[in-house]
Amino acid sequence: MNASPLTRRSWRSFIGARPPGTPRTVGRGRAGHTLWQRVRASFLGFDLPVLPAPTAAPRTPDIVPRQSAGEGSRNRRPDVRPALGWFELPVLSPGGALTAAGGDAVVLEAASPDGRVAFLVRSAGEGEPSYSLELVLRGGDAGAQPLMCLIRYARPDGRMRELLVPVVRGPVGPAASYVRLPEFCIGAAWTASVSTPVGPESDWGTDTVTTSIGAALNEATREAWRRVREHVGEGLRSVIDGALR
Structure with missing residues (x-):
């Protein structure tokens, strides 16, 4: 038994396919949408919008811990910045x-x-x-x-x-x-x-x-x-x- 046209259209929409020779005028979004949103959009026959890719959070600069006096003295560069005078x-x-x-x-x-x-x-x-x-x-x-x-x-x-x-x-x-x-x-x-x-x-x-x-x-x-x-x-x-x- 062959699937109905509605079923075939919904399945093609769900997997992101389109009929041969049919140009796509807008982008079809998949990433960022839940499974239920994709199933519902496929059943109704409309395309979900393309969501912008998430941007990476800015990296926090590394914080160098201050060493206490006497700790790692051989690896610590002493502060010899010139003061007033x-x-x-x-x-x-x-x-x-x-x-x-x-x-x-x-x-x-x-x-x-x-x-x-x-x-x-x-x-x-x-x-x-x-x-x-x-x-x-x-x-x-x-x-x-x-x-x-x-x-x-x-x-x-x-x-x-x-x-x-x-x-x-x-x-x-x-x-x-x-x-x-x-x-x-x-x-x-x-x-x-x-x-x-x-x-x-x-x-x-x-x-x-x-x-x-x-x-x-x-x-x-x-x-x-x-x-x-x-x-x-x-x-x-x-x-x-x-x-x-």
Whole structure:
């Protein structure tokens, strides 16, 4: 027994077919409609509208959890962004470090934004080179009162290193100091403060002062610290005296 024309038409409509040679003037929708909607539309002989494809929800940016102090210090990049009164120094690149060729050579040169202070990073030794910093104050700003610049950089273990570098004009030549940069390495992010006059209000941590004096590489830098002690309070004066012995 053959199916009735109504049954054949409903079935063709349900499965999305059309009689041969019959053009489709509008789109026939199937996706997004329930089975009951499709059966009812097929029985009545009308096309369901084509529904727009669902759009993907915008992806929420990944949130990196903040680590507590002491957690994953080796994998955490320390924050050395310059604050007010500070400026960022260029990072030592592997290519620049290779120019040392095992001898004492300048591998990085930089200057403060106003051009008053020059920073010369030197490298010495083969294999694992050690780095030092020559800080030179340009112009006639350095008089009898010493100036102080604070250097801050990231150590390989992720912690910060701070060094105080005093400058004072000597008998001849520009005001300059020469210090060791302990644990300074290629790619280390570092910043420097603007040079400020030393006075009774100057206040630095005992450990920072002791480490900084121990990093002095020549007598001119140690002499600058002796001049610093003449302008600071009694507490810092005793710390400087103890570190200079």
